[in-house]
Amino acid sequence: MRITALIILAWAWCGVVASPAFSGEPSAGTQGQQDAEMTLPEAIAGIDALFADARARAQSGETFAPTDDEKAFLQRLFAAQQRYGQDYRALVDAQKAAGETPRSCLPPPGSHAFKLEEFAEMLRAIPEDERATTSLREASYRFFDQQFRCE
Numbered sequence: 384m385r386i387t388a389l390i391i392l393a394w395a396w397c398g399v400v401a402s403p404a405f406s407g408e409p410s411a412g413t414q415g416q417q418d419a420e421m422t423l424p425e426a427i428a429g430i431d432a433l434f435a436d437a438r439a440r441a442q443s444g445e446t447f448a449p450t451d452d453e454k455a456f457l458q459r460l461f462a463a464q465q466r467y468g469q470d471y472r473a474l475v476d477a478q479k480a481a482g483e484t485p486r487s488c489l490p491p492p493g494s495h496a497f498k499l500e501e502f503a504e505m506l507r508a509i510p511e512d513e514r515a516t517t518s519l520r521e522a523s524y525r526f527f528d529q530q531f532r533c534e
Contacts, residue, residue, distance in 0.1 A: 421463055421507065423514045423522055429456045430503045464497060467523040487531040493528075502526055 406498055420488045421429075433453055440447045447458065472492070505526045 395473075421459055421518050421519050423509065423519050424458060426519050426522075427503070427506050427514070429460065430499065430506070431482065433457070433502070463519060464523060465503075467520050468497075468527070470520075471524055471527050485533070487528050488533040489527075489531050501530075 433449070433456065436453065437447045445478075472489055474488055475485045475487060502523075506522055509522060
């Protein structure tokens with residue numbers, strides 16, 4: 384899909400890796416960082432606005448180049464996703480080390496590309512009345528659980 388290619392190109396312009404790190408090292412988030420984290424409604428609104436802008440520019444034949452605000456949004460979203468991916472892998476690794484059944488079966492670090500369209504679809508599926516009380520971290524963990532189910 385052309386929109387996907389444009390969004391991936393936007394990630395590159397932002398200098399952001401388009402995949403959660405899943406490095407196995409827990410992130411070193413501070414309370415201030417957690418307080419400033421993006422909310423679920425904010426993430427959904429930002430993703431929808433980004434896709435709408437990309438579609439509008441594509442329909443007009445204009446090349447998509449993210450605005451400074453879109454770049455800042457993407458950087459913030461993917462920084463959060465990277466932290467959540469690191470923390471999620473550490474959680475799964477700890478479950479394995481404790482002899483527990485892991486909540487998912489992750490691919491090797493760095494081998495999976497994060498797909499914004501799939502993530503956005505899962506976020507939009509969260510009922511409106513749950514969005515205010517569901518953290519973006521929790522929604523991300525649900526996404527990772529779905530993406531990496533043990534077969």
